């Protein structure tokens with residue numbers, strides 16, 4: 668992660684919020700009150716009337732901007748402000764640690780990333796699981812079932828699954844285009860039928876689809892217990908295969924599962940009943 672100092676050279680020598688005079692970041696205690704009688708020189712700078720310092724101060728904390736009048740002159744208020752100032756730094760450290768663990772774990776688990784990887788011989792099986800969670804077979808299969816279905820209930824279920832799959836493709840493309848996280852360096856881009864946005868890895872489209880379709884099948888198909896277990900197992904395997912093939916980092920898949928789970932809630936909320944459908948078609952024709 669680029670250092671905040673490098674990102675914002677205008678602050679020079681570390682910001683008065685997080686930095687010290689030697690340009691290194693320091694952590695301040697939230698519980699110990701600061702010695703207000705003799706603040707360190709870099710904190711004294713904050714009290715100055717220099718307009719540049721004032722501008723920096725205004726951009727540091729929204730709470731400071733909003734609540735400056737209520738906290739002035741109160742020691743507790745100042746301590747609370749210090750707490751607010753530390754939080755972004757703490758979150759940044761926590762996030763970079765999480766990312767470091769994510770990258771390390773994903774690399775360790777990418778055991779089928781190529782043929783000569785430690786589990787390279789399992790790669791064809793992983794690629795088969797990959798295809799089982801791909802959007803094209805799912806869209807084509809659902810459209811075929813919709814066309815072939817002779818009951819109104821069957822058509823209703825298949826139509827809603829089809830709409831859910833379209834929604835999934837659109838939402839994943841939007842998030843990928845916004846986040847633009849690159850796929851792991853050890854990934855070989857030899858995937859079946861990808862689109863430009865699929866060069867990005869966050870979130871895993873296979874994981875969103877596996878979670879959404881898994882929930883959909885469990886809720887709308889009458890399946891015997893072993894088949895229900897199989898559906899769950901398939902969804903987990905699709906997610907696991909993304910990391911083992913080196914396509915994704917662990918967080919891409921975790922987030923993908925969560926996003927797919929939520930997408931199913933959206934499908935349920937916007938469920939198209941035959942009446943709604945007839946109304947929509949009536950308006951179109």
Ligand SMILES: CC(C)=CCC/C(C)=C/COP(=O)(O)O
Nearest residue numbers: 802803860861865870871872873
């Ligand atoms: C456009 C359609 C219908 C499917 C695209 C399927 C695809 C290539 C998704 C990428 O999945 P990952 O994000 O898990 O790699």
